[in-house]
Amino acid sequence: MNAAGGAASSQHKDLGDIKRLPILITLVIGAFFSILNETLLNIAFVDLVKDLNVSYTTIQWLSTSYMLVVGILIPISALLVQWFTTRQMFLGAMILFTLGTLVCALAPDFSVLLSGRIIQAFGTGLMLPVMMNTILVLYPPEKRGAAMGSIGLVIMFAPAIGPTLSGLILESLDWRWLFYLVFPFGVLSIIIAAIYLKNVSDVTKPKVDILSIILSTIGFGGIVYGFSSAGGENSGWSSPEVYLTLIVGGLALLLFIWRQLISKEPMLNLRAFLSPMFALTTVLIIIVMMAMFSTLMLLPIFLQQGLMFTAFTAGLILLPGGILNGFLSPVTGKLFDKFGPRVLVIPGTAILVVVMWLFTQIDLDTSKGTIILYHCIMMVAISMIMMPAQTNSLNELPRKYYPHGTAILNTLTQVAGAIGVAFFISMMSAGTKDYVIENAEKVDPEKLGALALNAGIHNAFYIGMIFAIVGLVLSFFLKRTKAPEEA
Structure with a gap:
């Protein structure tokens, strides 16, 4: 390049x-x-x-x-x-x-x-x-x-x-x-x-493009800050702090993308997206991250404010799934080396769709064991998707694109995390408010808060399930990649 x-x-x-x-x-x-x-x-x-x-x-x-x-x-x-x-x-x-x-x-x-x-x-x-x-x-x-x-x-x-x-x-x-x-x-x-x-x-010490650094900082920083602020206690999508930051960040990001595409020595080489599997996998990972964050953010809230567990107890409930995912990641990595991505990613996204539906069925009577089981199933699905898909996409890139490919994936994962936090908290809040408006006079006031939270959680999990379904559709288009011949 x-x-x-x-x-x-x-x-x-x-x-x-x-x-x-x-x-x-x-x-x-x-x-x-x-x-x-x-x-x-x-x-x-x-x-x-x-x-x-x-x-x-x-x-x-x-x-x-x-x-x-x-x-x-x-x-x-x-x-x-x-x-x-x-x-x-x-x-x-x-x-x-x-x-x-x-x-x-x-x-x-x-x-x-x-x-x-x-x-x-x-x-x-x-x-x-x-x-x-x-x-x-x-x-x-x-x-x-x-x-x-x-x-x-x-x-x-x-x-x-x-x-x-x-x-x-x-x-x-x-x-x-x-x-x-x-x-x-x-x-x-x-x-x-x-x-x-x-x-x-x-x-290789490529040319330092100061304008690209400034545009990147304003663009990615503005988007991450805007979405993070939208999920805050005293902010919302109508807050000038949120929408003005997102607008400025979005405009800076568009200028950054345009500059990278016309530059002979881009800071972040977006031509990596010309590799079909890299482009497809990037979208898939963003969607899966969004679905995953709906669970990682909402379950602790539900456990502490809905089921009234302590923070430590909530952490213990989520621990088995995290440990299981950690230990399965090397296993799925070896399976990827042997069988390729489709054998892992397609079943993984299918399992994710099922478990997201199961999460829409939880309520205030759901047992600890059931939540632990659902969370473990979800983390198994994530281990089957994330690293195999990322590795397959990066394998398709020429060596000179490695720094750019890893930076793109890590950046978009970070942005997806920020968006996921704000988006699903907003969905939960909207569902909670709607339940209160519709049932304020029908439900015992002492139970109204917990029931409204449960309704809000369901609202967010249904959206998360839709993300998982889109991810499942995309997974069928995955193909095993080979390292390109270097010039």
Whole structure:
């Protein structure tokens, strides 16, 4: 695509003598704790509001800012991984994350804690693309499924155990220990990486397009912020803060796309979408992520506000599914290497459709065991879809597109997460309000709130089921891809 990239393509590093396993372990350890951090803090919000003397609207910025920074940084990472070596990127990411963790642990007030979270987010935003790009370079296509499955274990298992681990820690210790306990593992990851991590990527140092960086930041940042704000307590789709941010972000994103398409050396090479399976899989993953978020966001709300479980109990109920998904990811990765994507993705999306329908049937009398079973089935379906589909799509790309392909998938996954959170909370709220309006005089006032919430949950799950059905239709068009011949 450009001179530097073409030169790199013909002068790839000789990876024959590099031991892959130590590098994979290094990546997994670093990624586990940075991704764990995304959900570790959410359950501590009640304690933080009291301790730091701020409102819930303010404390939500600890999550919103994290998602915002990661959403902004991932597209830029496609450029960064071509300017810096694997070691520089990974060590830089882990140093930033570990430094941010220390700042959070020692934070005397909310502003310092928020600053620490932003520093952590910079580390995580660099971590995910570096990790996936390294796997693509390090492993041949016929072995990538198993390696990506190991990454899938981290990506799904870490956030799944976050709320449970956080609840366990907070029963005996204060919120600062959520950071004190992560800090030494960050230091350990830096030491292991310094010893074992090797440079495997090609440093081509393409031209830095400042305007593309600005447009990307405003575009992706505006969209993530707008959708995240729409799901807030005091915001809604009619709020100027929401729709103006979305409009500005959308316009900037259109300009960014146009600039990438006309540029000879684009920051984020959207020509990756010319690969049919990459384009199809990107849409499929966004849709599946939306369906998944309808469950990951709504179930904890239903468990705590509908069934009146504690946050720790709710975390325990969701833990088996998260663990099951984590351990199945390497298995589905190996199955993908052997059988290809269709054997996994088509049944996976079919199971997802069924389980989304089952979630529309839950009510205030549903048992813990039933919810655990449904959640486990859903997480099995997700493990059959996500990593096999992602690996298959990336296998189709030429090596010079690896940084761009991983950045595109990670960025759109982040944006889908932000959209999913806001959209399904809005659907739940709309269903809840409609139930109250229609049944306020018919239902016992003491039960009205819980029944209305249950109706709202059903409303959102039906929408999630529709997303899953669309995903099932798309899955029938998947084909096994082969790595293209490099020039």
